[in-house]
Amino acid sequence: MTAKIKLIVARELGFCMGVRRSIDMALSVRQQSDGNVTILNELVHNRDVIDSLSKAGIGQTFDMEDVSPGKLILSAHGVPRKTLEQASARGLDVIDTTCPLVTKVHELVEKLIDSGYHILVFGDPDHDEIRGIFGHGDSRMMTLITSASDLPKTIPDRCALISQTTQNVDDFAKLSDVLRNRFPTIEIHETICNPTRQRQEAAIELARRCEFVYVVGSASSANSMRLKEITEGICGRSMLIESPDQIDTAQLEGVSVVGLTAGTSSPDSLIAAVIKRFCSLFDVDLVTSHPEFTRIATEAGKQ
Numbered sequence: 247m248t249a250k251i252k253l254i255v256a257r258e259l260g261f262c263m264g265v266r267r268s269i270d271m272a273l274s275v276r277q278q279s280d281g282n283v284t285i286l287n288e289l290v291h292n293r294d295v296i297d298s299l300s301k302a303g304i305g306q307t308f309d310m311e312d313v314s315p316g317k318l319i320l321s322a323h324g325v326p327r328k329t330l331e332q333a334s335a336r337g338l339d340v341i342d343t344t345c346p347l348v349t350k351v352h353e354l355v356e357k358l359i360d361s362g363y364h365i366l367v368f369g370d371p372d373h374d375e376i377r378g379i380f381g382h383g384d385s386r387m388m389t390l391i392t393s394a395s396d397l398p399k400t401i402p403d404r405c406a407l408i409s410q411t412t413q414n415v416d417d418f419a420k421l422s423d424v425l426r427n428r429f430p431t432i433e434i435h436e437t438i439c440n441p442t443r444q445r446q447e448a449a450i451e452l453a454r455r456c457e458f459v460y461v462v463g464s465a466s467s468a469n470s471m472r473l474k475e476i477t478e479g480i481c482g483r484s485m486l487i488e489s490p491d492q493i494d495t496a497q498l499e500g501v502s503v504v505g506l507t508a509g510t511s512s513p514d515s516l517i518a519a520v521i522k523r524f525c526s527l528f529d530v531d532l533v534t535s536h537p538e539f540t541r542i543a544t545e546a547g548k549q
């Protein structure tokens with residue numbers, strides 16, 4: 247007999263406006279151009295999206311030197327100022343799809359540096375967005391903070407804290423409290439974006455109702471990693487998946503309520519494929535406020 251499982255889908259999950267905008271811009275450029283179209287770095291951190299852009303005839307490279315003459319697309323994560331200068335020096339036609347919410351952070355960094363501030367940046371080392379943020383300031387006046395345990399012992403008189411847009415909202419609040427207590431003059435700028443905040447709030451609600459949570463997203467996606475950490479911290483068991491095949495019945499032995507959420511770079515088609523996979527493995531009672539997912543589960547149940 248097929249095991250019964252309640253599958254609860256987070257009320258906020260998947261693509262954010264910045265990711266949708268970036269993909270739409272890239273596809274529109276491809277449609278309107280006969281020449282080379284190349285993306286620098288990953289447009290968004292999701293294998294399915296990258297594969298579909300490649301199938302549409304859009305190239306990808308991690309090195310400006312490898313970009314063929316033509317159009318160059320810059321990712322939603324943003325790039326350092328010097329990348330824009332290099333592209334312009336090479337005569338490339340740049341399509342900058344940096345998310346407007348990341349651009350706001352760049353503008354804040356420029357304003358703070360111009361005003362003589364040292365900036366503490368709460369973020370992930372080696373993330374594209376962090377490289378872009380540092381590349382809009384002066385690295386001598388900026389320090390990357392990855393947790394409350396690596397705070398500096400002293401700070402300059404004029405010092406501000408900002409965040410990568412996809413950081414954990416609670417961790418940022420805790421870090422801010424520690425810094426305010428230690429250095430009362432510090433300026434705090436909470437620059438986590440709203441879509442990230444909404445997905446984290448929904449993931450917290452979800453994990454409280456579940457025994458196991460799947461997060462659709464890749465390990466290179468900062469906001470997907472945050473959703474995994476948050477849900478694991480609440481319900482104890484959470485797994486990041488990039489493909490429906492990663493779900494199997496052995497993982498869910500003895501589990502009756504499962505949660506499903508997805509990072510901002512995970513397309514609806516991938517979330518739908520995960521729901522279908524559940525329906526093929528279990529007798530699913532789907533709980534969702536998304537009509538499209540209800541339709542998919544109903545159709546899968548009839549097959």
Ligand code: SF4
Nearest residue numbers: 262264345347411439
């Ligand atoms: S996660 Fe936030 S900052 Fe990043 S692309 Fe989406 S909306 Fe923009």
